Amino acid sequence: MKTPLAALAAVLATVLATVLLTTAPAQAATCEPPTVERFGPASVTGAIVGASVHEGKAYVVTRGQKPPVLAELDLSTRKVVRSVTLPDAPATGEPEGAWATAVSGGKVYAGTYPVPDLYSFDLATGEVKHLRSFGRNGGFVWSLAAAPDGTLYAGTYPDGRVWEYRPDTGAVRNFGVLAAGERYVRAVAADADNVYAGLLDKGKLVAIDRASGAVRELAQGPRRHRRGGRARRQGAGRQRHDPDRRPQGRHRPQAGADGRGQPRRDRLHPRRHRVRHDAPRRRRPPLPYRRRGSHQDRRRALARRRDQAPGAHR
Incomplete structure (x- = not known):
């Protein structure tokens, strides 16, 4: 036999189940997806690492964006005419920018990093192609130039090589080590x-x-030495003291009657004596008492020295 409390609980459970079954379809029908409001690009500017100028147009490549953007800029109006993105290459990694650009044969070529790849942008059709990879992920195409016949030459890091690329055949040539290290x-x-x-x-x-x-080597710049973790040029740095070196600045010698220069007195410090650059520095004589202590202590020390002096009156 059920108690009144158990019967009440059974009734409440039945009512609740009925309410849920009847309201669930209605709620599902009225549920709408959340609304997303777009405000456009957060920034309309970008840093530039590579640029070339051709027939009044500048072709620049951004850095820091994935994928990087190659933009055509009209120099007369200072406005962007069109822009394309450089797609990922088949190799591992993705480009972040292009330091090297060149224009030849109606196309713009860009050498990217940190994947050393070569891309082309057709000025007539706007087509972008990945042409070649010059190394693994972590490399740079630092420089790019076109010969008069349209052959491209790329300088890379970290192998320190120069590569030749022929756009007509796609042939690639490596000139090897240019300098050890x-x-x-x-x-x-x-x-x-x-x-x-x-x-x-x-x-x-x-x-x-x-x-x-x-x-073949054409020129050699100043050599650099590593000292204390910093690169220093040969002959640069702190100058050593030369006793025969003539003083400069305010103490520059003035020619006298005997033809020998004498340093003039410093006008800013009239009490300073004439400077002798070759004379040893004099030391101050020791004081008869220590500077530490009070005025009474110094007076007592002077009195003791005076009493201990020979011939002092006792």
């Missing part, structure tokens, strides 16, 4: 016979024969 090829230029490369670590300018691949 070199990592950066920061600048390249090409003419009909040679390719010129500027090397950062070694500070060298080299020329590469396009036909034979022979490398």
Whole structure:
């Protein structure tokens, strides 16, 4: 036999189940997805790492965006005419920007990082293509130049190489090690016979024969030495003291009657004596008492010294 409390609980459970079954379809019918409001791009500007100018147009590549944007800028109106994105290459990694750009044969070429890839942008059709990879993820195409016949030359990091790419055939050539231990090829230029490369670590300018691949050094910049974790140029830094070196500035000697210069008195400090740069520095004589203590202590010390002096009156 059920108690009154158990009977009441059964009734409440039945009523609740009925309410849920009858209201659930209505609630499901009235449920709507959340509304998303878009406010447009957060920023309409971007940093630029690579740029080339051709027939009144500038072609620039952004950095920090994935994928990077190659934009065509009208220099007369200072407005962006069109823009395209550089897609990911088949290799591992994705580009973040392009330091190197060049224009040749109606196309804009861009060398990217941190994946050293080469892209082309057709100015007539607007088509973007991935042409070649010059290394694994973590590399840079620092420099890019086109020869008069349209052949491209790219300088890369961290292998410190110069690569040749022929757009008509897609053939690639590696000129090998330009200097032992070199990592950066920061600048390249090409003419009909040679390719010129500027090397950062070694500070060298080299020329590469396009036909034979022979490398010869043209110039050597100031060498750098590592000291204390910082690069310092040869001959730079703190100058050592030279006793025969003539003083400069306010104490520059003035020619006298005997032809020998004498340092003039400093006008800002009239009580300063004439400076002798070769004279040893004099030491001050010791004080008869210590500077520490009170005035009474110093008076007592002077009195003791006076009483202990020979011939003092006792």
